[in-house]
Amino acid sequence: MIETPYLLFLGEAPDGLAAKVAQGIRDWRPENAVGQFRMEGCKADMKLPDMTLAEAKAAGAKTLVIGVANRGGVISQAWKRVLIEALEEGFDLASGLHNLLRDEEDLVAVAKSCGRTLHDVRVPSVKYPIANGEKRTGKRCLAVGTDCSVGKMYTAMAMDAEMRERGLKSTFRATGQTGILITGDGVPLDAVIADFMAGSIEWLTPDNDDDHWDMIEGQGSLFHVSYSGVTLALVHGGQPDALILCHEPTREHMRGLPGYKLPSLQTLRDTALPLARVGNPACEVVGVSVNTQHMGEDEAKAYLAKVEAEMGLPATDPYRFGSAKLVDALVALG
Amino acid sequence: MIETPYLLFLGEAPDGLAAKVAQGIRDWRPENAVGQFRMEGCKADMKLPDMTLAEAKAAGAKTLVIGVANRGGVISQAWKRVLIEALEEGFDLASGLHNLLRDEEDLVAVAKSCGRTLHDVRVPSVKYPIANGEKRTGKRCLAVGTDCSVGKMYTAMAMDAEMRERGLKSTFRATGQTGILITGDGVPLDAVIADFMAGSIEWLTPDNDDDHWDMIEGQGSLFHVSYSGVTLALVHGGQPDALILCHEPTREHMRGLPGYKLPSLQTLRDTALPLARVGNPACEVVGVSVNTQHMGEDEAKAYLAKVEAEMGLPATDPYRFGSAKLVDALVALG
Numbered sequence: 001m002i003e004t005p006y007l008l009f010l011g012e013a014p015d016g017l018a019a020k021v022a023q024g025i026r027d028w029r030p031e032n033a034v035g036q037f038r039m040e041g042c043k044a045d046m047k048l049p050d051m052t053l054a055e056a057k058a059a060g061a062k063t064l065v066i067g068v069a070n071r072g073g074v075i076s077q078a079w080k081r082v083l084i085e086a087l088e089e090g091f092d093l094a095s096g097l098h099n100l101l102r103d104e105e106d107l108v109a110v111a112k113s114c115g116r117t118l119h120d121v122r123v124p125s126v127k128y129p130i131a132n133g134e135k136r137t138g139k140r141c142l143a144v145g146t147d148c149s150v151g152k153m154y155t156a157m158a159m160d161a162e163m164r165e166r167g168l169k170s171t172f173r174a175t176g177q178t179g180i181l182i183t184g185d186g187v188p189l190d191a192v193i194a195d196f197m198a199g200s201i202e203w204l205t206p207d208n209d210d211d212h213w214d215m216i217e218g219q220g221s222l223f224h225v226s227y228s229g230v231t232l233a234l235v236h237g238g239q240p241d242a243l244i245l246c247h248e249p250t251r252e253h254m255r256g257l258p259g260y261k262l263p264s265l266q267t268l269r270d271t272a273l274p275l276a277r278v279g280n281p282a283c284e285v286v287g288v289s290v291n292t293q294h295m296g297e298d299e300a301k302a303y304l305a306k307v308e309a310e311m312g313l314p315a316t317d318p319y320r321f322g323s324a325k326l327v328d329a330l331v332a333l334g
Numbered sequence: 335m336i337e338t339p340y341l342l343f344l345g346e347a348p349d350g351l352a353a354k355v356a357q358g359i360r361d362w363r364p365e366n367a368v369g370q371f372r373m374e375g376c377k378a379d380m381k382l383p384d385m386t387l388a389e390a391k392a393a394g395a396k397t398l399v400i401g402v403a404n405r406g407g408v409i410s411q412a413w414k415r416v417l418i419e420a421l422e423e424g425f426d427l428a429s430g431l432h433n434l435l436r437d438e439e440d441l442v443a444v445a446k447s448c449g450r451t452l453h454d455v456r457v458p459s460v461k462y463p464i465a466n467g468e469k470r471t472g473k474r475c476l477a478v479g480t481d482c483s484v485g486k487m488y489t490a491m492a493m494d495a496e497m498r499e500r501g502l503k504s505t506f507r508a509t510g511q512t513g514i515l516i517t518g519d520g521v522p523l524d525a526v527i528a529d530f531m532a533g534s535i536e537w538l539t540p541d542n543d544d545d546h547w548d549m550i551e552g553q554g555s556l557f558h559v560s561y562s563g564v565t566l567a568l569v570h571g572g573q574p575d576a577l578i579l580c581h582e583p584t585r586e587h588m589r590g591l592p593g594y595k596l597p598s599l600q601t602l603r604d605t606a607l608p609l610a611r612v613g614n615p616a617c618e619v620v621g622v623s624v625n626t627q628h629m630g631e632d633e634a635k636a637y638l639a640k641v642e643a644e645m646g647l648p649a650t651d652p653y654r655f656g657s658a659k660l661v662d663a664l665v666a667l668g
Contacts, residue, residue, distance in 0.1 A: 194528060256466075260467060
């Protein structure tokens with residue numbers, strides 16, 4: 001568990017895209033960020049107050065979160081100076097970088113002498129159990145995709161926000177680095193040992209109130225041969241009551257796999273639902289989330305109408321048109 | 335890669351079952367074992383020459399393989415004395431125990447001073463790639479089960495032996511501890527990091543002659559919620575041309591999951607085949623392997639006949655009736 005609120009470190013991010021993690025925190029948990037720390041040349045702007053470390057500390061920030069990807073996979077000396085000063089000022093550090101904070105000897109030494117914690121959210125910090133498959137109380141929703149990176153996290157985040165806005169009980173459950181940094185907690189599923197994958201998701205989504213929904217962040221795709229095993233562990237460990245099908249209609253092949261076509265939404269439904277029912281016989285597909293970012297507005301609306309007619313399910317682009325339809329369908333399920 | 339041949343260490347095994355690893359080596363790779371080493375009170379017997387360490391060394395043995403499970407999960411002082419002497423005599427050690435050899439300081443120290451290697455086959459020793467899904471040359475067969483522990487390893491071992499007896503090109507590809515110790519090589523799939531599971535199987539079954547078959551050891555089951563992700567990684571990383579369906583008809587529930595019934599062979603076929611075709615559109619189900627150990631001979635034969643009629647596929651118990659039918663079907667595939 002990462003202590004909030006955060007100061008968002010943007011480094012010299014050349015654009016907003018490089019600061020994806022910071023943007024996610026800004027979009028979904030603005031109450032978790034007291035300000036941003038930008039270095040000379042930074043072109044990203046989260047529209048948060050620019051703060052020095054001391055100002056952020058005075059404003060209550062507990063953790064400096066690295067909200068930007070680093071180029072070349074190396075933590076630079078310029079970054080180091082800020083990170084070390086932050087530790088000395090009393091901040092914990094949190095990072096989803098491939099290069100781990102804990103592999104940097106100087107950071108480890110300063111953190112130790114200052115009594116601060118280095119959070120590398122790519123690495124599991126928990127000894128997860130093997131899944132036992134026992135039915136848990138409360139309800140769970142999982143987004144499954146025709147491909148990787150089609151908007152599963154965004155869909156779950158948007159539905160969680162809509163649920164809470166309506167006064168319904170909902171918790172976003174992060175299964176990837178960005179989601180963990182946004183919410184401060186979760187399971188870095190792609191870094192979990194094979195035997196414990198499903199168990200880590202059972203651990204993440206324990207017994208809860210009967211009317212509480214876990215909105216579980218999806219990973220990979222049952223149709224992506226590199227990562228499909230991770231996805232099936234989510235489907236079985238998550239025990240979902242509801243599935244949301246996610247799709248990006250303009251993609252010409254599976255992400256990173258030029259020889260592989262995307263399945264249809266029908267094929268995704270007919271594959272994912274029977275598998276989900278192994279773990280939860282009551283599971284239903286409740287809606288479709290389409291990433292229409294590469295379509296014009298009319299084209300997007302026409303596509304969504306076509307999907308609704310063909311699938312007999314509500315369909316929306318939660319980023320463009322909101323997630324209300326999907327939440328309506330979830331609520332209607334019980 | 336573990337150096338062969340082996341001396342099989344049986345400790346004080348109370349019965350043959352406790353020496354499952356040694357029995358597997360004896361059954362499937364007798365040429366890998368020059369003899370057995372038994373301690374006082376050992377009730378297991380591999381029908382191999384009993385040898386002292388010096389005798390085994392003289393007979394050419396390179397590695398002492400722990401062929402027995404240890405009680406209580408502790409490597410005893412009595413075992414230690416033998417293991418240390420073995421290192422001093424020039425043996426490497428190989429183990430699939432949960433307690434790792436490398437966690438025993440005295441073994442590590444002696445191995446280092448003698449220049450010997452400790453093989454803990456439960457722990458990956460390779461940095462596996464992420465799967466790229468590219469089509470590989472050569473052919474691959476994978477056994478998939480309605481449940482865990484229904485005979486998938488035995489089936490692949492038996493088919494591999496039959497193939498080689500017929501002069502056909504075949505390699506058993508181990509994906510679990512026992513299989514790795516038997517053959518000296520493989521991937522401990524259940525201990526691989528999630529993101530690299532499918533890639534480890536691509537690595538294990540690389541390009542090969544067009545008429546060469548990899549007989550890939552199966553793991554888990556698509557229907558076992560604790561381990562299904564591991565199985566799907568095998569189905570997609572293995573790119574099988576042929577699937578063998580494995581079943582144990584008398585089992586009342588999924589192994590370790592009292593609330594879960596086994597699927598039918600039809601359901602297994604209809605689930606596994608479309609998933610396998612994502613990675614290899616040419617994949618076919620070629621036969622059924624039934625573990626009939628809890629059935630009388632007449633009952634077993636009647637059951638196999640019923641399966642053949644219902645599934646339209648050859649069915650056998652490879653342990654009881656041989657694997658010729660399955661190999662015939664594989665050969666007929668091309």
